[in-house]
Amino acid sequence: MPYFDAASSAPLHPVARQALLAALDEGWADPARLYREGRRARMLLDAAREAAAEAVGCRPDELVFTPSGTRALHTGVSGALAGRRRVGAGLVVSAVEHSAVLHAAAAHRAGGGEVTEVGVDRTGAVPAGAFAEALREGTALACLQSANHEVGTVQPVAEAAAACRSAGVPLLVDAAQSLAWGPVDGPWSLLAASAHKWGGPSGVGLLAVRKGVRFAPQGPGDERESGRSPGFENIPAVVAAAASLRAVRAEAAAEGARLRALVDRIRERVPVLVPDVEVVGDPVRRLPHVVTFSCLYVDGETLLHELDRSSFSVSSGSSCTSSTLTPSHVLRAMGVLSEGNVRVSLPPGTSPADVDRFLEVLPGVVSAARERLGAPAHGPAAERAAPAGADGEEAALVVDALGRRCPIPVIELARVIGDVPVGGTVTVLSDDAAARLDIPAWCAMRDQEYVGERAAEAGGVAYTVRRRV
């Protein structure tokens, strides 16, 4: 049963399981107590902190354990902002950060703070120069992920950290996706991560705050975890988290190379096997285990469902699979196709045979889904007889796709483009959020000209496309 969604949550590493079992019997007592059970718990906690700090590349007293990566990010952002309140209320984030960072940024904005979002290129990479330029007087904190969780693109963290250091701004790095593969380079100030992403147990995040970084934890606190993470310590889970981080690091070089080759195979073969596919994310500067692609004329939910029936577990950034009805903010920021989006993230130990079987299964799944939706066949638009009275702009065609969800508006567009004379336009009316991303993306893939959008009289948005080929 191949599970290909390690970037959401990795299966428990055997070392994590072992360590958790051992620590259940030794680590349940209060480490603040002086009796033997408390001292034993304290020793386990201290040892876990040392091991985790070594893997992160910080001092043990700079690292605290939190109940999740999300809470580590929330605590890190609010504490660092409050610690530098006198400098200003500016927060710089990339547009493709994990939602935990963006939620913390939204809370900061709601409290009167100022948030600057730095955009990305089409590979999902944050340009180091643009990030540096966003740092201003009054910037209290900057946040940058080490690598993107949806498309795998590695971010220029070392350059960003150097720019932050020059500007005197602390940099918080969300290392959730990359910590299994190695420490984060550069003079970062804060770092957050999540154990269940590296095969550790749920319930453990970590937050490192370098000595010298001004930090004022927000909300009620207590004496635990240096006053930065209130509540009884979850020592068995913390022990398992530290042990498994050490274990995955020992395997990182070999396993990283192996998964990188498997992902390369997917990156190469998918566009060959499946027509009308866009593989997104940086092909080289990327996580070893993540690859994301989008398929024209098909909805992500159907793909996920059919792949699940074939026993492959993957995730999708398509709007049709999310409760918000909008495509993932990462795909939106990249400006790439969002329909039929599939993220494959391979857990350690994935066999080449499973990847081969995935490549065997995928084409049939996509073509069956397209067939059901009546998607047009692959290839350049076949010029049909020009419709009566057609003479360029005058006879512009309008497709009403109001009320239709992704990928229908794009399918309708593709269906009628053959009816448009070269040089003529077609306008698609749509109130589906994905259309804003997918119609321009379709134009780029099909070599047609995307003219632009305007509010439609009938409600929704009118997207206009000029036939070029």
Next chain:
Amino acid sequence: MPYFDAASSAPLHPVARQALLAALDEGWADPARLYREGRRARMLLDAAREAAAEAVGCRPDELVFTPSGTRALHTGVSGALAGRRRVGAGLVVSAVEHSAVLHAAAAHRAGGGEVTEVGVDRTGAVPAGAFAEALREGTALACLQSANHEVGTVQPVAEAAAACRSAGVPLLVDAAQSLAWGPVDGPWSLLAASAHKWGGPSGVGLLAVRKGVRFAPQGPGDERESGRSPGFENIPAVVAAAASLRAVRAEAAAEGARLRALVDRIRERVPVLVPDVEVVGDPVRRLPHVVTFSCLYVDGETLLHELDRSSFSVSSGSSCTSSTLTPSHVLRAMGVLSEGNVRVSLPPGTSPADVDRFLEVLPGVVSAARERLGAPAHGPAAERAAPAGADGEEAALVVDALGRRCPIPVIELARVIGDVPVGGTVTVLSDDAAARLDIPAWCAMRDQEYVGERAAEAGGVAYTVRRRV
């Protein structure tokens, strides 16, 4: 190795261990995902929520899991206060709540809110009438524990809840210490608890918010746990928490009766076996498994250390065992002796033989500690020859105990009381926080008159005692 500190953290219940192991293999995936691993995780989470809600006495959709009892309380207090911001900023708490509630109250006060603390009687009970009187126009929330964590006294939650309902104020009940024994009676609005207190794993708290209670979660959130507890769900631990709550409930009546009898034995025998002891807390309206007593002329840390050497793990609310150098806020609010404080809280399964051995060991531990400190022997003050020139107030004796820590100021007082003529006074100068509690408590135990305190010229506080017997 008898562990007598269940009120801090209970050893993992066998059912919790079993359930955790099973759920490690089934519950590691993201329950928000649509593939089989995600669906399986979601089913486990839903089942755990139903079981926990049944034990709490609420609907499953009223209950969310949090990373700890502390976080449940912080979230509950801030969310309920924010939800009723229009009503006012008044928060009513008892003086003996868990520090997590008091920390949340302090944060509320720091943010401009108003906090009313309701005092307790000498047993640690909150008078229901006083609690009701504290509810005013502008009271947004009231908090009351179901039972006290340090002395075991059960609080009048049903009466408080009824008063709150009449006043239109939601009541948040901290049920951390009592949930293992049964649901909380009365029309409460919010309830918080912590799994590791009932033998569940670390890393799980729960927060119930009744339908109709205005609640606005504070800080950045996400889509998990109804937007009330952000971060990846810790499903294996949640499953273990729910399973063990059900298991301890099945055993609660029999085990409660058994432990109640063992605690009764301690309550009866300790004052007989150890001179100069005060057993505190309500002898009847109390948790089945908790008993607390204080021993004159000895410091809590030494007692803990010596009991640990005899393999008994207990805790203490004495100042000498805390990092703050002040006695526990519970003992202070009760106005009882704080020196030589010992809390015994029996985990399920405690054997009568272990309790008997504790009662065998304790007297020797206390008397050895007293001997080392040069404490006076038990009994009424032996009248010595009146000091030269002594005639009442004029010849008032002054004992300089500045710079000396608990229990030295009280030992010094007891040493010199025999030199004071009946009707004469002795003044103790002390800068130790425990003296404020322990000198009046000593007077009550010794039937001497506590005159009062004033600031001393030499710094610290001058406590004056009049010899009565």
